[in-house]
Every structure is written in C-alpha cells, then in structure tokens.
Amino acid sequence: MRELALHILDIAENSISAGADKIRISVSERVNDDILEIVIEDNGKGMDPETLSGITDPFITSRTTRKVGLGIPFLKAAAEACDGTFDIQSSVGYGTTVQATFKHSHIDRMPLGDISGTMQTLIIGTPEVNWVFEYHTDAGSFVFDDKPIKDTLDGVPLSEPAVMRFIREMLDEGIQSLHQQVADTITSGH
Amino acid sequence: MASVKSLDDLKRIREEALKKQQLKETSGKTEVIVGMGTVGIAAGARETLKAILEMIETENLGDIIVRQTGNIGLDSFEPIVQVALPGEEKVTYGKVNPEMARQIIKEHVVGGNIVTEYQIRG
Ligand SMILES: Nc1ncnc2c1ncn2[C@@H]1O[C@H](COP(=O)(O)OP(=O)(O)O)[C@@H](O)[C@H]1O
Ligand SMILES: [Mg+2]
Numbered sequence: 001m002r003e004l005a006l007h008i009l010d011i012a013e014n015s016i017s018a019g020a021d022k023i024r025i026s027v028s029e030r031v032n033d034d035i036l037e038i039v040i041e042d043n044g045k046g047m048d049p050e051t052l053s054g055i056t057d058p059f060i061t062s063r064t065t066r067k068v069g070l071g072i073p074f075l076k077a078a079a080e081a082c083d084g085t086f087d088i089q090s091s092v093g094y095g096t097t098v099q100a101t102f103k104h105s106h107i108d109r110m111p112l113g114d115i116s117g118t119m120q121t122l123i124i125g126t127p128e129v130n131w132v133f134e135y136h137t138d139a140g141s142f143v144f145d146d147k148p149i150k151d152t153l154d155g156v157p158l159s160e161p162a163v164m165r166f167i168r169e170m171l172d173e174g175i176q177s178l179h180q181q182v183a184d185t186i187t188s189g190h
Numbered sequence: 191m192a193s194v195k196s197l198d199d200l201k202r203i204r205e206e207a208l209k210k211q212q213l214k215e216t217s218g219k220t221e222v223i224v225g226m227g228t229v230g231i232a233a234g235a236r237e238t239l240k241a242i243l244e245m246i247e248t249e250n251l252g253d254i255i256v257r258q259t260g261n262i263g264l265d266s267f268e269p270i271v272q273v274a275l276p277g278e279e280k281v282t283y284g285k286v287n288p289e290m291a292r293q294i295i296k297e298h299v300v301g302g303n304i305v306t307e308y309q310i311r312g
Contacts, residue, residue: 001232010231017260071228117240121226124243125258152200161250162203164243170195 003113004038004102007078010071011040011098012122016129018044018096023122023129027115028136029104029182036102036109043095052090075100082106116171119144123167127158135174139181142174210252218276219253220299225270227261234287235269241288242271245295254299267310273298284310 001007008025015023020042028037047055055072075098076086083103090096102109115135123131123146133144146167153163224230224239239258246254262270267284271291274280281304283294290308297303 006231006236009226009236010228013226013228013231013260069228074228114236117236120243121236121239121258124256125224125226125239148197149200152197153204156204156207157255159246159254159256160203160207161247161252162207163200164247166195166200166203168243168247173195 001074001078002110004036004110005113005115005118007071007075007100007110008038008040008115009118009121011075012118014071014098015040015042015044015096016126018042018046020044020095021129022132024132024134025119025122026134026136027112029112030136030138031104031182032138034104036104036112037099038101039097039099041095041097046092046094046096047090048092052088056086056088072098078102078110082109116168116175119171120164120168124158124164133171135178137178137182139185140178142178144171144174219255220276221255221257221272221274221280222295222299223257223259223262223272223274223280225260225262225264225268225272226258227265227268229261229265230268230270233268233285237288238269238271238286238291241291242295245292249300251295251300264310270310275299275302282310283308 001010012023012025022043024041026039028035030037055069056076057073072088079086079100079102083106084101087099088096119131119133131146135142149167156163158164158167222242224235224242226235239256242256245251246256264270264284269286271283271286271294272280273283273294281298283290283305286294286308294305294308297305
C-alpha cells in the first residue's frame with residue numbers, strides 16, 4: 001500500500017470484524033524523536049495467544065490449511081523496513097491493540113496520506129462504531145470523537161449530505177490547522 | 191484545539207434534515223456498499239467510496255445509506271460496489287473506479303437503471 005492511512009483503514013477493518021463498538025485510532029508524529037507511531041485500539045472479541053502468535057507470519061501454516069491474512073504482515077513488514085517496531089496486544093473478550101512505529105525520517109517510510117479520507121470512510125461507512133481519532137504532533141494535538149456528533153444528531157443518519165459535509169470539514173480543518181501549527185513552530189525556530 | 195465547527199451548527203443541520211424527512215413519503219432508503227478488505231483497499235476502494243460520498247454531498251442526494259464492509263469475496267473484481275434500491279435485489283459491480291462510481295450513482299441510484307456493462311453476474 002502507498003499510504004499509512006490505507007494500512008490504518010485495513011487494520012481498523014479487523015477491529016470492525018471483531019465486533020468492536022469502540023475503536024480508537026491514534027497517529028503521533030514526534031519529529032523531535034524521529035518517530036511516527038500509529039495505534040489502533042478496539043474493544044472487540046480479541047484473540048487467544050495461539051491465534052495471536054500465528055497472524056504476524058503469513059508463512060506459518062498449520063496442518064489444517066487455513067486462509068492466511070495479509071493485512072497484519074503487511075504493516076509489520078512496512079514498519080520493520082523503516083527501522084520501526086510492531087506489536088499486538090490482545091485479550092479474549094476485551095479487545096486488541098495494534099501498535100506500529102516508523103523512523104520518521106526513513107527514506108522508505110510511506111507518507112501518512114489521506115487520513116481524513118480514511119476516517120470519513122470508517123465513520124460514515126460504519127456508523128454503529130464509536131470512532132475516536134487522535135493526531136498528536138510536537139506542536140499540539142487534534143482529537144475527534146464522533147460520539148457527541150451522534151448524540152446531537154439523535155437518529156438523523158450520518159449519510160445525510162449536510163452531515164457528511166460537517167464531518168468532512170471538521171476532519172479536514174482539524175488536520176490542516178494542526179499541520180499549520182507544526183509549520184509555524186518550525187519557522188519560528190522552536 | 192478549538193474547532194470552528196460547533197455542535198450548534200449540527201443541531202441546525204439536524205432540524206433541516208428532519209423537516210425534509212417530513213415532506214417526503216417513506217419510500218425507503220437505497221443502500222450502497224463498498225468492499226473494504228485488504229485487496230479492495232489496495233485496489234483503490236477508499237477512493238471509490240470517497241467519490242460516492244462527494245457525489246452525495248455535492249448533488250445533495252438524500253435517502254442513501256453508504257456502508258463499507260470487509261471482504262465481499264470477489265478478490266479479482268475489487269473494488270466492488272453493491273447497490274440495493276428499496277425493495278429490490280442487490281446488484282454487484284466490479285472493478286469500480288471513482289469515475290464509474292459516479293456513473294453508477296447517477297444512472298442506477300438516482301435514475302433507477304442498472305449499469306449493466308459494469309455488473310458482475312454470479
Ligand atoms: N483486532 C482484531 N481483533 C480480533 N482478531 C483479529 C484482529 N485483528 C486481526 N485478527 C485476527 O487475525 C487474522 C488476520 O488478520 P489480517 O492479517 O488482517 O488478515 P485478514 O483480515 O485478511 O484475515 C484475522 O482474520 C483475525 O482472525
Ligand atoms: Mg485484515
């Protein structure tokens with residue numbers, strides 16, 4: 001995949017399939033520490049230790065041929081190719097947390113890409129999940145939680161055109177103004 | 191960080207949506223589903239879905255539910271889009287790029303005519 005935002009979308013799909021009704025996506029660009037970290041945390045059904053140990057390696061096959069997933073191995077390989085790390089914690093009945101880090105300045109690190117498009121896809125396309133999106137930088141943070149939006153809408157669907165526009169603009173403006181803050185910090189030399 | 195958008199804006203949006211709903215007879219909603227498995231995402235499914243959202247927004251198309259779902263199971267035809275008009279059977283389209291998605295919304299979702307050239311028949 002060409003963007004970290006596409007990996008994030010793919011990993012979040014696992015959380016939806018696991019029946020999560022709350023999913024938190026966090027992106028941290030800590031340029032001062034030269035780290036980009038992504039975390040996807042869900043309250044879905046989780047995995048037992050045996051499943052967990054098998055999924056990061058697409059080449060592990062058991063006697064009973066099982067369909068091997070690619071999403072998690074893809075992200076793990078991408079992180080490790082950028083001097084990063086990959087970790088999954090999971091607990092049956094409680095949920096799963098996927099964490100990947102990348103060396104921010106690594107030449108092979110994919111751009112974050114269209115994270116707003118990824119969040120719109122997830123929020124509008126899976127309205128039964130409570131989505132939390134956090135974007136942290138050295139200059140500040142943007143946090144988006146769709147719960148107050150849904151509470152305010154009180155039954156009016158998210159796919160109502162004016163609601164879609166509201167959500168899109170909220171995400172775009174939040175991300176853009178955070179990028180502006182980062183740029184301002186750099187030019188002012190802090 | 192304070193956002194320019196406020197929940198008061200959203201309350202107004204809600205009230206207008208409710209007014210609109212009252213004027214319309216309950217004709218049911220059209221469902222548009224985009225497959226968002228790993229293969230679909232790699233083939234551009236997010237861009238296909240975004241084109242659909244953009245079209246709904248700019249053309250102000252009400253009564254459409256857009257959903258994304260995991261693997262639909264037709265890997266070689268990704269991105270996959272399915273359309274179900276109210277009370278009608280689901281129609282499956284394959285290899286749908288943003289351009290084709292806009293055409294499907296215009297001709298099928300709005301116009302009621304299946305775009306047979308993009309249709310996958312099982
Ligand atoms: N968040 C999660 N919660 C529960 N199970 C998960 C989660 N993420 C991954 N899994 C399990 O790991 C498997 C492999 O995931 P992945 O590599 O993304 O491939 P795929 O989604 O195509 O199966 C999934 O099929 C699922 O059984
Ligand atoms: Mg997956």
